[in-house]
Amino acid sequence: MKTLGIETSCDETAIAVYDSKNGLEGESVFSQIDLHASYGGVVPELASRDHCQKIITVLEEATSKIDLESIDQIAYTAGPGLTGALLIGENFAQGLSFSLGVPLIPVNHLEGHLMAYHFDDANLPRYDVNHANENLLFQILILLF
Numbered sequence: 030m031k032t033l034g035i036e037t038s039c040d041e042t043a044i045a046v047y048d049s050k051n052g053l054e055g056e057s058v059f060s061q062i063d064l065h066a067s068y069g070g071v072v073p074e075l076a077s078r079d080h081c082q083k084i085i086t087v088l089e090e091a092t093s094k095i096d097l098e099s100i101d102q103i104a105y106t107a108g109p110g111l112t113g114a115l116l117i118g119e120n121f122a123q124g125l126s127f128s129l130g131v132p133l134i135p136v137n138h139l140e141g142h143l144m145a146y147h148f149d150d151a152n153l154p155r156y157d158v159n160h161a162n163e164n165l166l167f168q169i170l171i172l173l174f
Contacts, residue, residue: 030048030049030101030102031046031047031048031049031054031095031099031100031101031102032046032047032048032049032100032101032102032103032104032134033045033046033091033092033100033102033103033104033125034046034047034103034104034105034136035084035103035104035105035106035118035121035122036105036106036118036138037080037084037105037106037110037114037115037117037118037121038106038108038109038110038111038114038115038118038138039071039076039110039111039114040060040061040062040064040065040071040076040114041058041059041060041061042058042059042061042079042080042083042084042087043056043057043058043059043087044056044057044084044087044088044090044091044092045057045091046091046092046095046100054094054095055090055091055092055093055094055095056091057086057087057088057090057091058087059083059086059087061075061076061079064076064079071111073111073112073113073114074113076111076113076114077111077113077114077116077117080114080117080118081117084117084118084121088125097129098129100129100131101131101132102131102132102133102134103122103125103126103129103131103132103133103134104122104133104134104135104136105118105119105121105122105133105134105135105136106118106136106138106141107119107135107136107137107138108137108138109137109138109139110138119135
């Protein structure tokens, strides 16, 4: 299963392609640190506009070695995050999902961080969002509110 992931929750535009058999196949991240530096923090409207300007280039870089038609599903950050920035990623994901005819999966940003450790170790149990495994052993305990 090949998943294209889109992340635009704050001040980075990021896209990656992960294959469940081959691992990471492509990625690209554009940071907005320089854009926001003079303000002393992230300016939400500027972040959203910059996502609009950079997201196609980031997609092209992340998928330069793969065929977009080989994507089986698209996941995107649905929150929490900056509302305008999240909307850019969601709308881009919706359009791409529709054009490729593949499912669209909203991902909670914080839950994504919690599950990310699974990508590094092939021996760890996998979490299937469609068929939760009652025997899954987590190595950490975190409460999200």
